[in-house]
Amino acid sequence: MAILALEDLRVEYRTARGTSAAVDGVTLEVREGEVLGLVGESGCGKTTLGRAIIRVLPRNARIAGGRIVFDGVDLAALPEAEMNRYRWRSIAMVPQAAMDSLDPVYRLGDQFNEVLMVTGALSRTDARRRSLDLCDLVGLDRRRLGSYPHELSGGMKQRAAIALALALRPRLLLADEPVTALDVVVQHRILKRLRALAAELSLSVILVTHDISVVAQTCDRMAVMYAGKIAEAGPTPDVFARPRHPYTMGLENSFPNLLRPQETLIPIEGVPPDLLHPPPGCRFAPRCPFAIDRCLGESPALRELEPGRWAACHRAEEAGALRIQSQEAERWRVPVP
């Protein structure tokens, strides 16, 4: 049961040097109660995608095409006033560096109240009660409601940010790099809590991150983004065990695994394309060890290879053989222009 469906979404940035499509034709769906991981490296468009869904794009960005269907309504086409009714009530966001976005001059409790009473139109008593519930929900000590942000540790601040996002019981939560700046033990705790919350509240979560180990241990399904497009999507165990897109294979090769230290890490040479002038064919082709002529001229469409399993690669059918070849380091020495 899809709670959110992105259909061919396109988001453009206007810069002094031209227009670039940070998100270029993304089709994706999020089911009720699931944690979807959106994985990609810097510049792939994952943060832009998250902000487009909740429509808090910067002034020089705009949704240039496609639909964002939430509960049957196309959010991309809504006027601002109506979209505001969805924000925080139905869809909420924990932005990147959320712990730095807490207002430093107000106590935590006051910031909770502001959201609950102003946006949520709760009475003060109800707001206070809900604040306490929220603290328990995210594992934050109730007494911290009387603290200022600078008195809290990174982990506490992040939990507070998550609690604020959940204040009005949204159905969908966008978490952008929610644990990146935190120590590993705190990170572990918060991820576990996030997973539990998804189940308890039948909350859907889109977890945006560059860290595939976070996705591995937290997300039911995952989507890999590259240069503004979805490269691959599917259930997490399957994407990890049987990747269909060379980029995913490269990512796994280059990611150190604490439990398998003897493997040599293989980097992906080169850099992502300049989105102001994207290459005509597949965007990963210049760095792909398996690129054929077709890849350079024709951009591959995102296809459903099996039910629930998507990939945008002309050679996706040969993925089995390619996977074996991708383990060889020499294949990845692609000359970069």
Add this chain to the structure above:
Amino acid sequence: MRSGSVGALPRPGQTWAGWRRAAGTLWGVLQHDRFAFAGIVIYALFVLIALSAPLLTPYDPQQTIISGDQLMANRPPSRAYPLGTTNVGRDIFAQLVYGARPALAVGFVAAFFVALIGTSIGIVAGYYGGWLDAVLMRLADVAFGIPYLPFVIVLVAFLGPSLWNIVLTMALLLWKDTARVVRAQVLTLRERGFVEAARVLGSSPRRLMLVHLAPNVLPIALLYGSLAVGWAILTEASVSFLGFGDPARISWGYMLQDAYISQALSGGAYNWFIPPGVCIMLVVMAGYFISRGYEELLFPRLRRR
């Protein structure tokens, strides 16, 4: 070149690298911002006027003009005297044009020293910290506490009312703002990776300050420097207006004082006191416009997209 000595001066290629690039960026900004560009144009105009003063008017600003047997006093603007004459027969236009010289001289020289002293102190205080920082900043506090104009007047009265004494006193007091701000900037810069890397590479403190810190604080130093130009010109005008200026030079401030004493306002001699006032305003404004350009360089968010 003494090899291996810790105190070796930075080699020309290395030092000027940072400075050249800094200069390039700064010039680029000035070209981009319309106001900053206007400011440069105004400066250039007045510099031109100051330099070509003898070509623009046949008269000497101090010269009392006698035509035939008559003293040309209080003449209204005419072809012979574009802005008329003062009550003792001196050509106002000549005074205006020659008045640009002390104004610009004071403005630029004072601003240069203010920027130099302020930046140097700011960098040293920010880099070394500790007691040196404390001492220098307490000195700045003292400078903050001294009332500006009275101090200038007192010192000028003491040292003699020459133009360069005015410049000196300004330099003694005006460096504090620049120093404070540069110091704050240096405190941030000090923590940056490349500064730490330079220390580990073996860079001497002098090299660090000159090659790494100074070019990166240049924008803010110039911001305050260009503001200082305005302040300096206003100070000179104020000091001259109050009668403590250099009597050997006709400056715009002197013109204002002269007009005031001769009751030009009640006499309706607008041609006398308005032009110098406007000139002061234009040059000071130009300084602020230019500083706007640097502000945008420092805080890119201000730039219009």
Add this chain to the structure above:
Amino acid sequence: MARPGSVTQAPAEASVANGPLVAAEAVQKYFPLRRGLFARAAPGEYLRGVDGVSFALPRGSSLGIAGESGCGKTTLARLLLRLITPTAGRILFDGVDLSALDGPALLAFRRRAQLMVQNPYEAINPRFTMEQALAEPLVIHGIGTREDRLDRVIAALAQVNLRPADAFLDKYPHQLSGGQLQRVGLARALMVDPIFLVADEPVSMLDVSVRAGVLNLMKAIARARHLTTVYISHDLSLVRYVCETTMIMYLGTVAEIGPTDAVLASPKHPYTQLLLAAAPVPDPGRPLPEITAPEQVPTPIGPGIGCPFQDRCPQVMPVCRTVPPPLVVVGPKQQAACHLYGPH
């Protein structure tokens, strides 16, 4: 056999192992917390940045220092490079106490010990071209002539796989990617032919697919030049990939130290066990384990009593509250500072 306190010895010849290259002896670095300009820090108001660390680093080995934020690893790195000096204890480099170095001797040390900074985007002066940035160490130490330097710069760029080297000479930092900048940072550190390299979180700010390249490069270069290296990292998987020896730090102390495989495959100290349990692994088959230890890391202010880990340790004993645990041998070349293995 007298050891020549050889600070001025040419770096390339320092290969005869005659004791460890770097040795830390009960190093302490305390930071006083001042309450005002003239108010002295009250006795007991100081931050224990590094609190009694001892280790010895054999020549040519690689040590990974890992721990959570605030454990003192960055402070230790700065001590090893003599950017700051210890409050107590000493650090010996090739047998010479670092704190005793000054003037020309200090400059000579700076030729032998180098640093790779964490943030590639701030590692190079934004106003320098790559050529200028790489030539700077040569200029500072008076190495080579003008023409000579250009050759060395080009050779350095080639060594870190930035090809064609000429193309990079005139580039400014903002024109390069993070991975490229970090390679330049490495090249710069190598310009003076050091024998000791400290890398402070060298890849934490790089994209994942780029990290592998930089790490492989560092490993290869360290091996080829017989460099003694120290890697600071919070990421255990990185330490496991690169380092022979691992040292786990907690609140300024050494919790465990030993060969990497031993420490990370059979950790003895409860803190190491906690870190390993919490460390994320890119394997969907491994679910998030349960961790009962409280997550709050206390701030080490004032004198410490007993084991620093006592408040979070699932196996805490009464002795842990009063007696700080000494480092004891828990395996071949492996030591842990824990009373579970001590004489108590």
